[in-house]
Amino acid sequence: MHPPSPSTEHDDRGSAALEFILVGLLLLVPILYLVLALGAVQGQSLGAEAGARHIARVVASAQDAPDAAGRAERVLAAVTAEYDLDPDAVSVALTCTPTGAACPEAGAVLTVTLRTTVALPLVPPVLGFDDLARIPIEATAVQKVSRVWGAR
Template identity: 35%
Template structure:
């Protein structure tokens, strides 16, 4: 077999040095694009899980509040219901619960009050160390649920 001479020999030697580099470049490029994409997908799922938990907690807290006999008992039951709903989805116990009533803000269980419950919490974004910026990065979530007091109260008719 004849060996190439001159310029042809240089081109053949250059091709031999680059053999397999396309596979390495493809793997590195794939990793550089796949890792951030994977992080984004996982983060979206975490935020969706948190949004579902906060929404369920607001609904459960509102129902527990209006079923209570008075405002004090309603506040305790609403906190317990919200804590349980958030724990079902694996959210931290750190949440904020606010209850407001109209048209009787001092006595929510009087007459035909409308109760609004707001539950706020945070979801930590996964796979990010706190060394990147103080505390662990998180996403704030809140949900509101409004319902009338008389809707879920039990009525006893006298005969």
């Protein structure tokens, strides 16, 4: 038997390492992006939840409506800075049950809803893609307002 001629022999030495690196990169890049995106969404979700909860608490424990509005604005500013929320994308809604003329009011159940959006990382601001790649987030907190609220 004769050894195979060099022209018909296929030399595969070293190709396994190259294939491993190529496939590893193809799988690693999407996984890293997914981790970045989920981290951004989780961080903003925690911020929205903390904002809604703290705003509900300070409004329910305020002395009157102007004090409640001032406290809510300060808490919203602090939460926005702490969790790096986009101030232009944050909106807060206060509702009371039973519905009355003024919200908050004594004895009502206060519901605070904080809405924001999260921009996905690494999306370029070209052709409005950054506006399309935003995920809406909403957090709600409920707090009972004291029956003597506003009478202090």
